[in-house]
Amino acid sequence: MTGTPSSRWRLLTVALSALMVVIAMAGPAPAAAQEEPEAPQALHPELFTNLGTAVSRNSIYNHALGYDAEGQPLYFQAYKGEPWILLVIDPLTGRTVQHTSDHVGNPYGIHFASNGKLYISTGGSGQDRLYCYDPAVGELEYLGRPTETEDVVWTLAEGDDDTIWGGTYPNSKLISIDPATNEMRDWGRISPTQPYVRFLDAKGPYVYCNCGPSRAEVWAFDTRTGEKTEILPDRLRQYLRYGYVQKRADGEVYLEAGGEKLRLNGLEFEPVDELPPTVPANHQGRPDRQILVMRDGTIITANHQTGQDRRYFIQQPGEEPRAVSFEYEGTKTVLWALEAAPDGLIYGTTRSPITLFSINPTTDEITVLGDPIGANGQVYGxxxxxxKLYMAAYSGGTLTVWDPAKPWQFGSAPESNPRLLGTLDIGRPAALIVAPDGQHLLSGGVPTYGDVGGVITIVDPGTQQIEVVPELLGTQSIASMLSVPESDLVCIGTTWRGGSASEAPKTDPRILLWDFATREMVYEAVPVPGEDGIVQMVMVGDLVYATTDGTGYLVVFDPYEQRVVHSTELGSGPGCLFGLGENPADGMLYAISGDSIVRIDPESYEIELLGTYPGLDWGLGIAGDSIYIYAGSDLIKFSIPPVE
Structure with a gap:
């Protein structure tokens, strides 16, 4: 499977960015109601059958400790889902009260405030949202959107005056909540160039905003005047992707970078010999990095499997650690990819929590297999x-292998299945293929946050050795790849996009031929100027068929004669990740174009619009006269009309 994320949302983000800047310049502003767009209509709805929710598994994104009015401990767990979930748990017994929100979202920020209430921030659904849970009332209250422009409010922190502060993406804004009234305020942009206020802390009159990722910055926001000052010493910038000052156990704010230990006093850093212990901090999607300690010294730990296993771990003073089980009703999981496999089944994965599942195309029966990666994210390649099925995932380029003939037991040991093989030097490994020698695997993709330029990684599955071939593409990244039969050539499709929030220049995507034997590029062409990326490739006969995102084109390329044979618009919108495949039953190609399915005749290149389904996303699992697709968390079966 090859590809890169669809441009639908990215184009929308670009269009909104200019508007965001104008709004930010206008200064603090309250949120405003937004009109709902008119719902798109289906074309040939009789061909689409909604099979319902395929997977219901939730991923814990954050947890926190708090106390009720009587001083009894409360353990809060916040779960990503459709919709997201808050669990209020008795930490010693596991007795649970569930609060299911009215919105889809990822609970990125969580803070139990000095007023005895829990504040939660979410994002990931195109809108930043804030919530408050009051243990005395026992209800989850939706406070609204703090801005008109942002997608995420990240970590939350409390100031000395009890104000709750939060930082945003994609316009690095600072927001606040008055805990007395729950009034929200948008204070505007902090960094003029960076999209994230990823972490923040507050001390005295200052809120310290850690920005990045292409340039690490620390901004001090003066709550008395609204003035902001960039204070990170230039000598330390090279060691950080984001600025990262944080409050420690003594209540002071510190920075550790480049071997230096520094305490922040107002706007100045001063060296110290030792750093005080850290305190629990938000680690979105990684609760294992956040150990919670109750007032009596009891330790609570969780990990990314807590939601699926329905258990966390507790260690009371003087006792051994023990598991505590709890129950909750899961909500829907957003799907991510679908594709036919050699065993006749359709396999799919979900977004966090990553779940591998299979579909029997004869019966439509779904079998949920489990987590094949061991972390949150998505399987790209x-x-x-x-x-065996090899999988490469965001984040960190995790590479695993699963043998369907053996029992499921995830781990890194030789007998594990799926087994963790290592990590690739790729942020989002969009392409994973078998090399021309039939022995090695090749992976390429988009780099990590803030970086530009793609690499090819060569993996020996037997020895688990990984070789990185860097600096092949300039500022571009790899979006798709395939090996050219009976040759040493690898056909590569590129994209101008770099890692998330990077400053990559927009350049025309290229088709490349790379010689696996010599490790050299032997050909390049720009088949469709102005597109964003060549996101998917399949080979039929002697020709490579590819789709692009942007406007959305079909490109036909002859790798043996090294020439572009044909290009034309798909007709209904951009191509996408996992959105192109051949159907052996009728010899046709099928592709996703926008919200539509199109049929491509590989001989005449004629493109036929077959149907449109609102919300159609990435993935085509082709099985005879049917195609399995999805929209959000719903699995859809499309009946292929006969070829005329």
Missing amino acids: WVWHQG
């Missing part, structure tokens, strides 16, 4: 090789 996957390929079958010698009866």
Whole structure:
């Protein structure tokens, strides 16, 4: 499977960015109601059958400790889902009260405030949202959107005056909540260039905003005047992706970078010999990095499997650690990819929590297999090789292998299945293929946050050795790849996009031929100027068929004669990740174009619009006269009309 994220949301983000800047310049502003767009209509709805929710598994994104009015401990767990969930748990017994929100979202920020209330911030659904849970009332209250422009409010922190502060993406704004009234305020942009206020803390009159990722910055926002000052010493910038000052156990704010230990006093850093212990901090999607300690010294730990296993771990003073089980009703999980496999089944994955599942196309029966990666994120590249499924995932380029003939037992040991093989030098490994020698695997993709320029990684599955071939593409990244049969050539499709929030220049995507034997580029062409990326490739006969995102084009390329044979618009919108495949049953190609499914004749290049389904997303699992697709968390079965 090859590809890169669809441009639908990215184009929308670009269009909104200019508007965001104008709004930010206008200064603090309250949120405003927004009109709902008119719902798109389906074309040939009789061909689409909604099979319902395929997977219901939730991913814990944050947890926190708090106390009720009587001083009894409360353990809060916040779960990503459709919609997201807050659990209020008795930490010693596991007795749970569930609060299911009215919105889809990822609970990125969580803070139990000095007023005895829990504040939660979410994002990931295109809108920043804030919530408050009051243990005395026992209800989850939706406070609204603090801005008109932002997608995420990240970590939350409390100032000395009890004000709750939060930082945003994609316009690095600072927001606040007055805990006495729950009034929200948008204070405008902090960094003029960076999209994230990823972490923040408050001390005295200052809120310290850690920005990045292409340039690490620390901004001090003066709550008395609204003035902001960039204070990170230039000598330390090279060691950080984001600025990262944080409050520690003594209540002071510190920075550790480049071997230096510094305490922040107002706007100045001063060296110290030792750093005080850290205190629990938000680690979105990684609760294992956040150990919670109750007032009596009891330790609570969780990990990314807590939601699926329905248990966390507790260690009371003087006792051994023990598991505490709890129950909750899961909500829907957003799907991510679908594709037919050599064993006749359709396999799919979900977004966080990553879940591998299969579909029997004869019965439509779904089998949930489990987490094949061992972390939150998404599986970008996957390929079958010698009866095993290899998967490469964001984040961190995690590479695993699963043998369907063996029992499921995830781990890193030789007998584990799926087994963790290592990590690739790729942020989002969009492409994973078998190399021309039939032995190695090749992966390429988009780099990590803030970086530009793609690499190719060469993996020996037997020895788990990984070789990185850097600096092949300039500022561009790899969006798709395939090996050209009976040659040493690898066909590569590129995108101008770099890692998330990077400052990549927009350049025309290219088709490249790379010689696996010599490790050299031997050909390049720009088939469609102005597109964003060549996101998907399949080979039929001697020709490579590819789709692009942006406007959305079909490109036909002859790798043997090294020439572009044909290009034309798909007709209904951009191509996408996992959005192109051949149907052996009728010899046709099928592709996703916007919200539509189109049929492509590989001989005449004629493109036929077959149907449109609002919300159609990435993935085509082709099985005879049917195609499995999805919209959000719903699995859809499309009946292919006969070829005329």
